[in-house]
Amino acid sequence: MKRLIVDMDDVIADATGQILHYYEQEFGVRVPRESLNNKEELEGFPDHHEKIQQFLYRENFFRTMTPHLDSREVMAELNKKYELFIVSAAMEFPQSLPEKLAWLNEYFPFLTWKQIVFCGSKAVVHGDYMIDDLPHNLERFNGEKFIYTAPHNMHIHLYNRLNSWKEVGDRLL
Amino acid sequence: MKRLIVDMDDVIADATGQILHYYEQEFGVRVPRESLNNKEELEGFPDHHEKIQQFLYRENFFRTMTPHLDSREVMAELNKKYELFIVSAAMEFPQSLPEKLAWLNEYFPFLTWKQIVFCGSKAVVHGDYMIDDLPHNLERFNGEKFIYTAPHNMHIHLYNRLNSWKEVGDRLL
16 A cells, blocks of 8 residues: 655645634735735735734634645545555644644544654655645655645646645546 | 654653552552563553553643653764654644653753654654664664663564663664
8 A cells, every 4th residue: 555645734724724814813904815826935915924923823723724625535535545644744833733633533534543643844754645735845755746736835846736636636546 | 864763652751650650649559660571561550450541641641751861861962963853653642742742842952843753653754763662663664673671572572672771872872
């Protein structure tokens, strides 16, 4: 069975949407998702840049994200065909650890605790395929690499691109 | 730089000592550490076996463990020579995640969050050396394997054995 490594934020969980939502609640401005395209993470907002990073330390920020469209259905099928691992670089945000675990239990109940990895650097994991939105996570991976489209990675052309969970299913199922 | 993977419970943290301590507090019996030799984990106790497993879900169980003798000094030196990762199969105990992180920050402050991995199965990590007390963690590892002596692994003769952190230093520094 081939091993597939899947990221959480901006791959199965709509982290960008959560930041847009918090920004709107805090500052009363609905920033269009498209305006973040080709900007570094957290840098496409018109103002308050120093405060956006703080959202990530708030209680329930990670617990209340929305799963990406079709991610649950496709992941359930991938889970039958691959040795599937969720690998999330969560260690920078200690409060996120139990929240991410609870979120996975709610939306991806077919995954067991044995399939979950919270780390700092992903350099330590190996497998056959990795799906991630961040180039620095893909860079040192030993297997085949897929970049999952997010506003902050539109300008990256180093890796095979997956634009939706339908495309993930078409490529890997 | 070679990559070294080090476990937490019963390698840098005295998990066995913590269980003996909780057992004594709960049942008024001081079980000698030696009486656990060659028994499966949690099975060397005279009685109350079904309750011992519950200790691991208690608040502060993981937070208040004692570091193993010399582990801090030797780890500080290993951290200069190796790409050092702590890899702990903590996902079975969700409440342990922030406790383990706080424990590492207290006793091993020279390690950064980038060097910490909490997982279910260790099959997903790779490196050059692994130090662990559990044979099933060492089994699928790709690099050189060392078993760190604990009462429940005295009967295992498959791996090079390290009996103390002095021996770890002698072998790897």
